[in-house]
Amino acid sequence: MSEPYYKQHWIEIDPERHAAYDQILAYHPAMEPILRPLELRAGLNVLDVGSGPGHTTLELARRVGPSGKVTGVDINAEFVARASARAHEQKANVEFVHSAFPPLPFPDRSFERVFCKNVLEYVDSAPATVAEMARVAADGGIVVAIDSDWDMLALDLGPESSEQIERVLAAAKSIAIKEPKIGRRLYGIFRAAGLADVSVEIMAGADTVGRSLPMLKSSLSRYARDSGRVSSAEVERWLGAIDQAVSSGRFFFALPQFVVRGIKP
Ligand SMILES: C[S@@+](CC[C@H](N)C(=O)[O-])C[C@H]1O[C@@H](n2cnc3c(N)ncnc32)[C@H](O)[C@@H]1O
Numbered sequence: 001m002s003e004p005y006y007k008q009h010w011i012e013i014d015p016e017r018h019a020a021y022d023q024i025l026a027y028h029p030a031m032e033p034i035l036r037p038l039e040l041r042a043g044l045n046v047l048d049v050g051s052g053p054g055h056t057t058l059e060l061a062r063r064v065g066p067s068g069k070v071t072g073v074d075i076n077a078e079f080v081a082r083a084s085a086r087a088h089e090q091k092a093n094v095e096f097v098h099s100a101f102p103p104l105p106f107p108d109r110s111f112e113r114v115f116c117k118n119v120l121e122y123v124d125s126a127p128a129t130v131a132e133m134a135r136v137a138a139d140g141g142i143v144v145a146i147d148s149d150w151d152m153l154a155l156d157l158g159p160e161s162s163e164q165i166e167r168v169l170a171a172a173k174s175i176a177i178k179e180p181k182i183g184r185r186l187y188g189i190f191r192a193a194g195l196a197d198v199s200v201e202i203m204a205g206a207d208t209v210g211r212s213l214p215m216l217k218s219s220l221s222r223y224a225r226d227s228g229r230v231s232s233a234e235v236e237r238w239l240g241a242i243d244q245a246v247s248s249g250r251f252f253f254a255l256p257q258f259v260v261r262g263i264k265p
Helices: 005-011 015-024 029-038 055-064 077-089 126-136 159-176 182-192 213-227 232-247
Strands: 045-049 069-074 094-098 111-117 137-148 154-156 196-203 252-254 257-263
Touching: 005 159, 005 213, 015 077, 015 213, 029 055, 029 111, 029 137, 029 196, 029 257, 045 055, 045 126, 055 069, 055 077, 055 094, 069 077, 077 094, 111 126, 126 137, 126 182, 137 182, 154 159, 159 213, 159 232, 182 196, 182 257, 213 232
Parallel strands: 045 069, 045 111, 069 094, 111 137
Antiparallel strands: 137 257, 154 252, 196 257
């Protein structure tokens, strides 16, 4: 592996994981509170930093209309190809660019809105990436980042599973997440990047029906196994406990999302 796991696992994604991300990262109207701070309107030029499969990018494009333009940028070549094909089908005014960041491959002051959702925990440097987001934002432009705080993840499957949960989650985080506390760090990082009027909202819906199963099963369990810190058998038992908790109505999952907004002075 040429790059650390937290980066390499985005460079190489197998077909099964691509299919899972189409579910995990689908656009849903419940995401309205994370788009609202962008104050989107027709005609704006928007950058989506770490656009992935592009479902949210296409929603941004719908909101800026044919007179606007959205650019997505991502490290994964297949995400870029699949998202470009979707944009072409939908005749959306979106361009997807294949690039790792930081730095961002765009000139200073190129975008009136810069958006970054669930990406900054994976980059080599979140402060350097947010500084780049500020650089490419136009004067007076709005910069928004949304991220989890992985150290605030709450999962309950019943008392008998709690130690196992801690072991599996710690194993997953140890290799796949560069900055697990990114949620709580974003405010300071935005201030340090020179952004003005920085505000934070925290969204923390509870999942009691298993909406987060694709993420737990396709991402976190895989990371835990790949870490070598827990055995495959333990990960299988953990997945079994999750299924059992969902079917018995005992499942509880919450992962707070920090929505941070600043203005380029
Ligand atoms: C959890 S996904 C989020 C995708 C998208 N923002 C969304 O919410 O639908 C994280 C994305 O960040 C991209 N990514 C991670 N590290 C990156 C890096 N260093 N440079 C560019 N893209 C990166 C991944 O390829 C992936 O598409």
